[in-house]
Amino acid sequence: MAGARRSLLGSWLCLGVLLGPLLSAVLALEPITTAVAIAAVSALTGYLSYPRFYCGRLVECCEENAYNSTAFQEDLGNKLFGQHLAHDVIFRAITGFMNNENPKKPLALSLHGWTGTGKNFVSKLIAENIQEKGMNSKYVHLFVSTMHFPHNNLIHLYKDQIQSWIRGNVSSCPRSIFIFDEMDKLHQGLIDTIKPFLDYYEQIDGVSYRKAIFIFLSNAGGDVINKVVLESGKRREDLELQDLEPVLSVQLFNNKDSGFWHSSLIDKNLIDFYVPFLPLEHRHVKQCVMAELRHRGKMPNEELASRLANEMTYFPKNTRMFF
Ligand SMILES: *[C@@H]1O[C@H](CO)[C@@H](O)[C@H](O)[C@H]1NC(C)=O
Ligand SMILES: *[C@@H]1O[C@H](CO)[C@@H](O)[C@H](O)[C@H]1NC(C)=O
Numbered sequence: 001m002a003g004a005r006r007s008l009l010g011s012w013l014c015l016g017v018l019l020g021p022l023l024s025a026v027l028a029l030e031p032i033t034t035a036v037a038i039a040a041v042s043a044l045t046g047y048l049s050y051p052r053f054y055c056g057r058l059v060e061c062c063e064e065n066a067y068n069s070t071a072f073q074e075d076l077g078n079k080l081f082g083q084h085l086a087h088d089v090i091f092r093a094i095t096g097f098m099n100n101e102n103p104k105k106p107l108a109l110s111l112h113g114w115t116g117t118g119k120n121f122v123s124k125l126i127a128e129n130i131q132e133k134g135m136n137s138k139y140v141h142l143f144v145s146t147m148h149f150p151h152n153n154l155i156h157l158y159k160d161q162i163q164s165w166i167r168g169n170v171s172s173c174p175r176s177i178f179i180f181d182e183m184d185k186l187h188q189g190l191i192d193t194i195k196p197f198l199d200y201y202e203q204i205d206g207v208s209y210r211k212a213i214f215i216f217l218s219n220a221g222g223d224v225i226n227k228v229v230l231e232s233g234k235r236r237e238d239l240e241l242q243d244l245e246p247v248l249s250v251q252l253f254n255n256k257d258s259g260f261w262h263s264s265l266i267d268k269n270l271i272d273f274y275v276p277f278l279p280l281e282h283r284h285v286k287q288c289v290m291a292e293l294r295h296r297g298k299m300p301n302e303e304l305a306s307r308l309a310n311e312m313t314y315f316p317k318n319t320r321m322f323f
Contacts, residue, residue: 062139062173063131067098072129079125079291082284083118085241086111086275093273094126097213105200106212108270110183112221112248113277119217122275123179126215130175139173141165145182149190159193166197167207174211183218198270216271224251226279236278244276285309 072094076087090109097107111119123142128134135142143149149158169176180186180194197209224247229236232243252274289305 060133060138063175065098065175066132067094067130069095069098072125075125075129080118080122081287081291082236082280083122083277084237085239085244086118086122086277089241089273089275090122090126093275094129094213098130103210105270105272106198106209106214107272108198108214108216109273109275110216110218110271111275111277112218112252113225114219114222114279117222117277117280119277120181123215123217126213127177127179130177130213139169139175140177140179141169142179142181145180145185145187149187152187155187155189158187158190162190162193166194166209166212167205170197170209170212171207174208175213177213177215179215179217181217183216184220195268195270199268221248221251221276224248225276229278236281239278241276245274248274248276282309 069091073091076091080087093107093109097103111122113119124135127137127140131137131139134140143162149155166176166178169178194214196204197212198214202208202210225244228244228247229239232239234243286302286305286309289308290300290302293300293305
């Protein structure tokens with residue numbers, strides 16, 4: 001599973017899945033700057049007596065609340081491009097939830113938009129801001145429908161696994177994060193299995209799930225989001241949540257193909273926030289490449305960024321919108 005995590009979300013900033021391999025390929029052709037190795041070993045013995053250091057370096061401890069809203073806001077501002085709506089909603093949702101000592105239910109976010117718009121990337125940012133090791137934390141769990149639950153004849157096995165994993169992990173760390181990718185491909189039976197964990201129960205069999213975070217990713221609704229962006233007549237920066245919410249909810253309630261939306265997750269209001277991801281434009285992909293170059297300690301290179309952004313597919317051609 002660790003391998004899957006790394007290849008999906010990598011060390012890489014925005015637009016990971018699509019742009020990452022391309023940029024890596026280009027960089028591989030250029031002289032490589034040697035990374036500076038940090039000698040951690042020498043300091044080891046001294047740190048063992050301090051719980052904080054002990055936790056960070058050798059053994060990961062469950063973070064009760066290490067969330068820093070200023071840092072998260074900065075992260076979103078510096079690394080997420082072209083998604084002002086997602087930025088606002090997610091910042092509000094996470095900050096409100098983390099500042100609430102006594103939430104009545106776990107936080108459930110549903111992220112919608114086409115592949116490559118930043119849904120996985122934002123999940124990674126959230127994870128990093130709540131558990132220090134981010135996606136590599138043992139308290140952050142990523143499930144990809146087609147990878148982890150591919151066989152319909154094994155649904156019973158998967159159900160048992162999901163239940164015992166969620167229970168086991170939340171028991172050992174209330175601030176566990178569960179990310180379900182490809183939600184639109186998840187079997188209805190498995191959705192029903194997750195449902196009780198999202199509800200307003202004080203506890204189930206002695207375990208409280210109220211501090212956990214569930215993030216659902218899907219392409220469902222991506223096409224209507226794109227349509228609104230193209231046809232609203234507003235500048236994209238002026239789009240508001242109200243412009244998207246009505247069409248998005250109609251689409252999600254009525255679309256027979258997106259299994260998720262039949263389920264009582266929606267009926268019972270178990271999802272706290274629906275987050276739309278807009279299709280990206282050429283300039284956003286470019287910003288993203290520039291940020292990635294800085295992150296990798298390379299000189300920001302406008303021309304390289306432009307070249308890579310050109311490689312991506314845009315539709316319709318004249319608006320250079322990225323899907
Ligand atoms: C929160 O993050 C900001 C920005 O990164 C930093 O300046 C500040 O010291 C942090 N606060 C705490 C309490 O760690
Ligand atoms: C926590 O979840 C992982 C899957 O992400 C699973 O392999 C592990 O067994 C779970 N731990 C417990 C204590 O249930």
